[in-house]
Amino acid sequence: xxxxxxxxxxxxxxxxxxxxxxxxxxxxxxxxxxxxxxxxxxxxxxxxxxxxxxxxxxxxxxxxxxxxxxxxxxxxxxxxxxxxxxxxxxxxxxxxxxxxxxxxxxxxxxxxxxxxxxxxxxxxxxxxxxxxxxxxxxxxxxxxxxxxxxxxxxxxxxxxxxxxxxxxxxxxxxxxxxxxxxxxxxxxxxxxxxxxxxxxxxxxxxxxxxxxxxxxxxxxxxxxxxxxxxxxxxxxxxxxxxxxxxxxxxxxxxxxxxxxxxxxxxxxxxxxxxxxxxxxxxxxx
Amino acid sequence: xxxxxxxxxxxxxxxxxxxxxxxxxxxxxxxxxxxxxxxxxxxxxxxxxxxxxxxxxxxxxxxxxxxxxxxxxxxxxxxxxxxxxxxxxxxxxxxxxxxxxxxxxxxxxxxxxxxxxxxxxxxxxxxxxxxxxxxxx
Numbered sequence: 001x002x003x004x005x006x007x008x009x010x011x012x013x014x015x016x017x018x019x020x021x022x023x024x025x026x027x028x029x030x031x032x033x034x035x036x037x038x039x040x041x042x043x044x045x046x047x048x049x050x051x052x053x054x055x056x057x058x059x060x061x062x063x064x065x066x067x068x069x070x071x072x073x074x075x076x077x078x079x080x081x082x083x084x085x086x087x088x089x090x091x092x093x094x095x096x097x098x099x100x101x102x103x104x105x106x107x108x109x110x111x112x113x114x115x116x117x118x119x120x121x122x123x124x125x126x127x128x129x130x131x132x133x134x135x136x137x138x139x140x141x142x143x144x145x146x147x148x149x150x151x152x153x154x155x156x157x158x159x160x161x162x163x164x165x166x167x168x169x170x171x172x173x174x175x176x177x178x179x180x181x182x183x184x185x186x187x188x189x190x191x192x193x194x195x196x197x198x199x200x201x202x203x204x205x206x207x208x209x210x211x212x213x214x215x216x217x218x219x220x221x222x223x224x225x226x227x228x229x230x231x232x233x234x235x236x237x238x239x240x241x242x243x244x245x246x247x248x249x250x251x252x253x254x255x256x257x258x259x260x261x262x263x264x265x266x267x268x269x270x271x272x273x274x275x276x277x278x279x280x281x282x283x284x285x
Numbered sequence: 286x287x288x289x290x291x292x293x294x295x296x297x298x299x300x301x302x303x304x305x306x307x308x309x310x311x312x313x314x315x316x317x318x319x320x321x322x323x324x325x326x327x328x329x330x331x332x333x334x335x336x337x338x339x340x341x342x343x344x345x346x347x348x349x350x351x352x353x354x355x356x357x358x359x360x361x362x363x364x365x366x367x368x369x370x371x372x373x374x375x376x377x378x379x380x381x382x383x384x385x386x387x388x389x390x391x392x393x394x395x396x397x398x399x400x401x402x403x404x405x406x407x408x409x410x411x412x413x414x415x416x417x418x419x420x421x422x
Contacts, residue, residue, distance in 0.1 A: 041402070045406055048410075049406075049410075049413075052410055052413060053413065053417065056413060056414055056416075056417035056418060057417055059417070059418055060417070060418060060419070060420070060422075063422045064422070065340070065422065
C-alpha cells in the first residue's frame with residue numbers, strides 16, 4: 001500500500017513538473033483529453049476497484065469466528081473496562097482495565113455494555129467495534145508481535161470518556177499462561193504492618209461493597225476487581241500511573257481525577273489511612 | 286429535445302424553453318445510487334436479523350441486491366444517455382461556459398453525464414461487497 005501510494009505520488013509530481021518545467025507550452029487538445037480520461041477516470045477507477053476487491057477479499061478471513069483459540073469478554077462501563085477470561089472449567093477470571101493476549105492466537109472479543117454505547121478500539125491491533133447495551137458485538141484479533149499497545153473508548157460516552165483507556169500487553173504464550181494462572185489466584189494476605197492497616201481500612205470503609213478482592217470478605221461487583229490491582233500498568237482505566245502517590249490521589253480526589261466518576265472520593269480519611277490503603281492495594285500484585 | 290437541432294448552426298437552433306434549465310436531471314444519477322445503497326443495506330440488515338441469523342449466509346438477499354443493481358445501472362445509464370444528448374445539442378464543445386440558454390442546457394447535460402459515470406461506478410462498488418462478503422458475520 002505504501003509503495004503504491006509513493007508510486008502514484010511520484011507520478012503526479014512528475015506530471016506536474018513535466019507540464020510546468022519540461023514542456024510549459026500549450027498541449028494538443030487530443031493528448032490533453034486522453035490524459036484527462038486516462039489519468040483522471042480510467043486509472044483511478046481501476047486502482048480503486050483493485051484495492052476495494054483486495055480489501056473485500058480480506059474481510060471474511062478477518063471476521064471468521066470458526067477457528068478461535070480463545071475468547072475474552074469485555075464490557076465497557078462508565079468509565080472503565082470489565083474484562084473476563086473464561087476458563088476451561090467453565091469459570092472466568094474477572095479483571096479490569098488491562099488486557100493481556102498470547103502472541104499468535106486468534107482471539108474472539110465478545111463486547112457488551114451495561115450502560116451507554118462505548119466503542120472498543122486498539123488502534124495497533126484492530127478496527128473499532130461498538131459496545132451496545134443489550135447486544136453482544138464481536139471482534140477477532142490475532143496479535144503478531146509482542147509489546148504493549150494502547151486501547152481506548154472511541155465513542156463519546158459521558159464526562160470522562162477521554163479517560164476511559166486501557167493497555168493491551170501481547171505476551172509469549174507461556175508467559176501469558178503463567179500470568180493468567182497468577183491472576184486466577186486469590187489475593188495474597190498483606191505482610192507489612194501498614195498494608196495490614198490498609199486492608200482493615202478497606203473493609204471498614206465499605207470499599208468491598210463495590211470492589212472484589214478475592215480471598216477476602218470484599219465481594220462487590222459494581223466496580224473493578226482489585227484482587228491483583230498492584231500488578232496493573234495503570235489506575236482508573238489508565239487515568240493515572242500505578243504507584244502509591246497516584247493511589248492516594250485517586251482514593252482521596254476521585255472526582256477531580258475523573259469527573260462524574262461513580263466512585264465517591266474518600267478525601268475525608270486521615271492521611272495515614274489513605275497511605276495505608278495505598279500500601280495495601282500496591283501489595284495486591 | 287428536437288433531433289433536427291443537432292445539424293443546425295447555433296444561431297438557427299430553436300431556443301430551449303426555460304424549463305430546460307432545470308437541475309433535476311443532475312440529481313438522478315446520485316439519487317439512484319443513494320436509493321440503491323439504502324435498499325441494499327436495509328435488505329441485508331433485515332435478512333440477517335430476521336431470516337439468516339448472525340452467522341447465516343446472505344443467500345437470496347444477494348440475489349435481491351443483484352436485481353437492485355441491475356435496475357439501478359439501467360436507470361443511471363438512461364440518465365447518462367439523456368445527459369449525453371443534452372451535451373451534444375447543437376455544435377459546441379465543453380466547457381459550455383457561455384451565458385446563453387443553449388450553453389446552460391449543454392452544461393447541465395454534460396454535468397449529468399459525468400455524475401452518471403460516477404454514480405455508475407459507485408453503485409458497482411456497493412454491489413461488490415455482496416459478491417465478496419457472503420455471510421452476515
